[in-house]
Amino acid sequence: LRKFRKTFKLHFITNLLLLIERIRRMIQNDLNIDKFIYGGDYNPEQWLDRPDILKQDLLLMKKAHINTVTLGVFSWSTLEPIKDCFNFTWLIDIIDKLYDNGIQVILATPSGARPRWLAETYPEVLRVREDRTRQLYGERHNHCYTSPAYRERVRIINQKLAKTFRNHPGVILWHISNEYRGECHCPLCQEAFRNWLKNKYKDIDSLNRAWWTTFWSHTYNSFHQIESPSSIGDHGLHGLNLDWKRFVTDQTVDFMCEEIHALRDGGATQPVTTNFMDDYKGLNYYNLAKHIDYVSWDSYPTWNKEDEIRTAYNTALQHDLMRSMKQKPFLLMESCPSSPNWQAISKLKKPGLLQSASLQAIAHGSDSVQYFQIRQSRGSFEKFHGAVIDHYGGSDTRVFNEVTETGASLIELKQVIGSKVDSSAAIIYDMENRWAMEDAKGPRNEGLFYHESVLKSYQALRKAALNVDIINMEQSLDSYKLVVAPMLYMFRSGIETKLRTFVENGGILIMTYWSGIVNETDLCYLEGTPHSLLDVFGLRSKEIDGLYEWEENSLIPIPENSLQLHTSYKCKNLCDLVKTTSAEVLAVYGEDFYAGMPTATKNRFGRGNAYYICADFEQGFYDEVIKKIVKDSKLFVPVKSIPNGVEVTTRSSSENKYVFIQNFNMHSVKMEIDTRNSQIILGNYKKSTIEGFDTIVLKLKR
């Protein structure tokens, strides 16, 4: 009886603790990490006939300081080899073993790739392309998001996974599907699209007005005539194209939410994430982010292709975008320990670069560094993709050593956990704006360079040592001192009012050419652009000139302009011709029939300043303008000047600031760092020198 009571008590206490943990997770939906998550995708299902290898992997993972692996991303056919015959034993076994060895698990739902039997049994799950041909079974990520059959099969397996692992202390996070992407034009999707439109416009006349369908006699008589855009049908109706893209996002969101509900119905309380891709244009990620607890993303830059710092900035921009979506720490879910195999050239990372690239994610607010993948697969598409453990299988490799060193650095940086990236500057980079602008027809159908233009402002702000948020038009501007709005072609979500109030209240706004042109359904604004902000900028845009590839114009500063611009710069691609009312002209065009007309202006409005940049200038112009604006506005910067190739990012906690100074040059650089009131907690800083690819982390009391 005593033994029974003891067991019962133990059982009761364990269950109580689990219940408390579940309630905590439910309330916080937070990872509550006490160490940076370090590891990557692991595919033991490929090695079930090699227990010796699985055993060896555990030892190697521990040696490399790996504390987390992502399991199950593409495991459906091993989990459910035949319809309704489930085999989770191998997964339970591996998760238990990992847990016993101190390694936690991010568990994926398997919807990213379906088994053959599923497509054979339910042909409706196969995607239909825009030219209305149905695809064959194959590859991955190619199922229809509307198909009730696919949704049902996903619901069944997700719920079963949740029931099995909801209480496993080793499973810390759910990874929903993998890199949602693409679209389907099947009859089920057409019907769903029509319903989506009915819901949005209520009656067909409103839709006709919003899409301007009188043009080319494309007026709809009823919703049932509507078809998704197609190369063999309507593809020039911009309102249709735009709403289709919005629908695709909403349908993906709906599918993802069903996946999450299935987990919750199965009793899972762990937080959820889904992994995003680099600068992916097919979805408006902000809308997915609203329904998950953590944003995570997969970073595969083409290192060694151009100036390393340019690649570093481009990657940093994505990190900042991921962080800004939820304004909280994000996760680096995948990155490559050496070289990916799907890029044109598989370039090895130079020694030291792995550590810099990984710590860059941490500097920008990630709580993790995860790789694809832990063990290199033996056959098929990714057999030559870089991995922590390669085909050779030992720990005495260059990559394994660098992975281990990076793991050790993350342990050294433990105190940084919990700190945040606060930004005084933001750039508005909006996906719906991008969709509309790139579909616009004119003023340049051979490249508008939206991303490049965002990157130019971003680089300039980063060179001035400012942290930067990358936001969309729905977000608030209240916490920023400086906002850059490059090519804000479409105004939506009341952005014009937000921008006006921002400047009125003392903010500094920099807007560029081709802004405030159309409304949310892509109809051009009447009565002058940038729409409703003519007084804020003290000007009106009259015309815009598209330049040929080989054409250039230039900027000539006005003597004694208030920003003290003295240098001349080149511009390309687009030149906006404006007429000023109250704005000060800082510089004028140097050539063409518009020589002498304004090309950069400044207008005092309320307590703030609104700058307007009329053309696509070279990087140096943005660097100079932003440096001067930052200097005048006395924004906090952690260092006085930054050498070429170095990136500086600050994370802050309530007590400390952690300044990450990263040298993305292969060679060492000289940099003066004031160490009087700070302590170096990582990296070597001797004789004012930072070694090639090294990262210095400074700790300053706030």
Ligand code: GAL
């Ligand atoms: C990612 C994908 C992974 C793997 C990786 C290879 O896009 O999520 O499953 O294929 O690419 O770089």
